[in-house]
Amino acid sequence: MTFAENLIQLRIASQLEFIDLVTSLTDNLSALAGFDEDSVYSINMAVRESVANAVEHGNRYDPNKPVEITFMIGSANLSVSVRDHGEGFDPTSLPDPLDPSNLLNPAGRGILYMRSFMDNIEYERHPEGGMVVTMLKTRLEISGQTPTVADGGEKRQDAVGN
Amino acid sequence: MTFAENLIQLRIASQLEFIDLVTSLTDNLSALAGFDEDSVYSINMAVRESVANAVEHGNRYDPNKPVEITFMIGSANLSVSVRDHGEGFDPTSLPDPLDPSNLLNPAGRGILYMRSFMDNIEYERHPEGGMVVTMLKTRLEISGQTPTVADGGEKRQDAVGN
Amino acid sequence: MQLEISERRIGEVVILDLVGRITIGDGSLHLHDAVGRLLDEGRNRLVLNLAGVTYVDSSGIGELVSRHTTTRNTGGRLKLLNLPKKVRDLLQITKLLAIFETFDDEASAIASFES
Amino acid sequence: MQLEISERRIGEVVILDLVGRITIGDGSLHLHDAVGRLLDEGRNRLVLNLAGVTYVDSSGIGELVSRHTTTRNTGGRLKLLNLPKKVRDLLQITKLLAIFETFDDEASAIASFES
Numbered sequence A, B: 001m002t003f004a005e006n007l008i009q010l011r012i013a014s015q016l017e018f019i020d021l022v023t024s025l026t027d028n029l030s031a032l033a034g035f036d037e038d039s040v041y042s043i044n045m046a047v048r049e050s051v052a053n054a055v056e057h058g059n060r061y062d063p064n065k066p067v068e069i070t071f072m073i074g075s076a077n078l079s080v081s082v083r084d085h086g087e088g089f090d091p092t093s094l095p096d097p098l099d100p101s102n103l104l105n106p107a108g109r110g111i112l113y114m115r116s117f118m119d120n121i122e123y124e125r126h127p128e129g130g131m132v133v134t135m136l137k138t139r140l141e142i143s144g145q146t147p148t149v150a151d152g153g154e155k156r157q158d159a160v161g162n
Numbered sequence C, D: 001m002q003l004e005i006s007e008r009r010i011g012e013v014v015i016l017d018l019v020g021r022i023t024i025g026d027g028s029l030h031l032h033d034a035v036g037r038l039l040d041e042g043r044n045r046l047v048l049n050l051a052g053v054t055y056v057d058s059s060g061i062g063e064l065v066s067r068h069t070t071t072r073n074t075g076g077r078l079k080l081l082n083l084p085k086k087v088r089d090l091l092q093i094t095k096l097l098a099i100f101e102t103f104d105d106e107a108s109a110i111a112s113f114e115s
């Protein structure tokens, strides 16, 4: 089995109680990847919302369906993808939570928060079923403060640079 | 894909920097599973040693080989298994770290610690290659303090009992 | 407990001091129940003091909105006190700041029910 | 930094105050280097003050053993001061308590080099 040196994958049963485990791991991983406190919070929010959606709307709380979270620590960003095993949905045809007639809806804001807190998010259907959302957060490079772990590209650069 | 409702799996690239991510998740998960502080520490130690072995001796620091950690929250115990993708080894033919002639060895104590801190540990070769160690920690039930998350057996019991 | 809620009554007004996280599952549910119980008792002049709230997700925001609506439907009001910056930002992003009456000091929040 | 090491010299004796974790990777390496540097300078009456050590794994224990041996090989001694319970237990399990000279107060640790 081959794997990428900057990958971390977590797979949980569809239980709300497990979401905090995912976000704690996310916080530790974002810090390790060199993100500042604000970004750690933003990534946490987006991961929480996406995993909650996967459990609630995707897997419909079926505890025998897993949610898979894949983190990829890049030299310039962190990518997080969240996959469920549900029926999928069309993200382009959702009600707009900012439409005045929807403002008082008790739900429907999660994806908007994910978009606001991450630099990019993309939905696609997984070829073997279920939905995958991939979210990207870019790291603002602070000079002299490089992450200890990143993908091969950065490492090779370091090896040359130092 | 089917999954068990009490499962959590983590897969990391073989990097020492990732071990702390595994042990933090382990701590949160042990606490969620209802273990007391001492047991949380014991499980942490055993997980750290087994993952370090998988990275060092199993995958030989090959960052493109993953280590897979599977947690199963049972009604009476927590099971943690750690799998690498190395050549495997024979755990029955290791030098005894307690033998006076080995006392000053700089290494060779990890498995002894794993055995001391867990209630049971078992090694086996994975059919598709690599080594799997499965470790069990039993939860001392404190009356009135049941874990929020456990396997189906316990839940059904609760449903009847309460 | 994710979210601790304690209750103070000042005349007709009930102040709920919230400490912890309002998130999907226990946190949101607890807030839902606490407000529901007060409305059942006919107490509908409510102030949520959010000073001690450390984290809110979309489920928590949804709960604030839905409790705002139910309270209004009884002829009452649910007002927000001491919004932490993160909560204010979440309300801002979803254009909800205009929906809620918010206060930075308790006396003004209480006085606002007089008029 | 996983492990912070600061150095105090009391006569011929060097006390290293360790704060943090001695674990596989950075922690063990840092201890290895700190002792190595002192031995290179010819300073081999060493006391490791472990009061501030919060966590040690088998790699850390291995590092203590190996630095004990290298120090002895130069004719010196490496002694342990203020063992936290968890570290004492780890040494106990692996029958290493008998190998190390351990102390609960600094004055005795220093005085032990006189005899």
Ligand SMILES: Nc1ncnc2c1ncn2[C@@H]1O[C@H](COP(=O)(O)OP(=O)(O)O)[C@@H](O)[C@H]1O
Residues within 6 Å of the ligand: A049, A053, A054, A057, A058, A059, A084, A086, A087, A088, A089, A094, A106, A107, A108, A109, A110, A111, A112, A131, C058
């Ligand atoms: N993983 C998913 N699988 C199926 N449907 C989803 C998924 N994620 C989101 N949705 C749909 O998108 C809608 C909007 O999601 P979101 O903005 O997170 O708000 P909320 O979860 O509060 O409804 C959901 O109500 C649901 O219909």
Ligand SMILES: Nc1ncnc2c1ncn2[C@@H]1O[C@H](COP(=O)(O)OP(=O)(O)O)[C@@H](O)[C@H]1O
Residues within 6 Å of the ligand: B049, B053, B054, B057, B058, B059, B084, B086, B087, B088, B089, B094, B106, B107, B108, B109, B110, B111, B112, B131, D058
């Ligand atoms: N996952 C593994 N794959 C291959 N060999 C292993 C693995 N885990 C342990 N070993 C072997 O068992 C020995 C003892 O392991 P351990 O007691 O943890 O001590 P240490 O790691 O300090 O050598 C190792 O030196 C190694 O030879």
